[in-house]
Amino acid sequence: MPLPGLRSQWFLWNPRWTSLLGSAPSPPTPVAGRIWVHSGPRPQRPPCTLIPTGYAAIWHQTRIRADLFDAVENFLDPMHTPFIHPGLVRSEGARSPTRVRIERGPDSIEAIYERPRHSGLIRSVFGLSIDQTRGRFRPPSLVELDYLAQGSLRLRILLGFTPISSTELGLSVGLFSPLPRVVASLVSLPLLPLLHLALRQDAAILALKLDHESACFSDRRYVHTPNDLLGPHILQWMKSARLGGRNREVTVLL
Ligand SMILES: [Fe+2]
Numbered sequence: 001m002p003l004p005g006l007r008s009q010w011f012l013w014n015p016r017w018t019s020l021l022g023s024a025p026s027p028p029t030p031v032a033g034r035i036w037v038h039s040g041p042r043p044q045r046p047p048c049t050l051i052p053t054g055y056a057a058i059w060h061q062t063r064i065r066a067d068l069f070d071a072v073e074n075f076l077d078p079m080h081t082p083f084i085h086p087g088l089v090r091s092e093g094a095r096s097p098t099r100v101r102i103e104r105g106p107d108s109i110e111a112i113y114e115r116p117r118h119s120g121l122i123r124s125v126f127g128l129s130i131d132q133t134r135g136r137f138r139p140p141s142l143v144e145l146d147y148l149a150q151g152s153l154r155l156r157i158l159l160g161f162t163p164i165s166s167t168e169l170g171l172s173v174g175l176f177s178p179l180p181r182v183v184a185s186l187v188s189l190p191l192l193p194l195l196h197l198a199l200r201q202d203a204a205i206l207a208l209k210l211d212h213e214s215a216c217f218s219d220r221r222y223v224h225t226p227n228d229l230l231g232p233h234i235l236q237w238m239k240s241a242r243l244g245g246r247n248r249e250v251t252v253l254l
Helices: 004-008 068-075 078-084 121-126 181-188 191-216 231-240
Strands: 010-012 029-031 034-038 056-065 097-104 109-114 132-138 142-149 152-163 168-177 248-253
Touching: 010 152, 056 181, 056 191, 068 142, 068 152, 068 168, 068 191, 068 231, 078 191, 132 231, 168 181, 168 191, 181 191
Parallel strands: none
Antiparallel strands: 010 034, 029 034, 056 168, 097 109, 097 248, 109 132, 132 142, 142 152, 152 168
């Protein structure tokens, strides 16, 4: 699939990632403690505003075998959690209706979940205080997962996907907490093994999907259903470098 928008975008970078879809990235630019590269003419600054000011950051970097669209859509999709992360994020069983608002921003699109039900281990770490979660796609390849309590951001998980080849992505995962760094490190101790496990589960299913589709289909078809709330918007951007859609509200079972 041609990805027209990728030719002129900022990406999170790791010096060990040696290619970017065949293009020659501009010299790395350090901003907010991370390295960014640009795949086209250099604009003013990288999009550092997505890192909340004053929040403690914990970073993890890895590589996964996956298609870029599949990876971005997967991490923004709550529907797969009972199947791929059983007992971790949500458990199988009775589902609860959850109101979701799909909202377009000037340079992003997000799904806002009001009082989402978490039933796995992550709930016991967070407690019952999280009353809203937001999943945001920020082109070209950034995913932000926000966890809020009474309107304040308690945790942001940032996933930055950097294409290395047609079948491999560099993945930078950042955890941002409003707590002082030492406290945030202590609080995150029980959370990090769970997030690493969730990451391995997602990486395994994405690699399986890549292998299956490579073996069975000569051309990627990128099908989606009405349950894929942000999938069509992500796909539209990847095909046309344009974010479409309008604000709407739906109820899903989570
Ligand atoms: Fe997942």
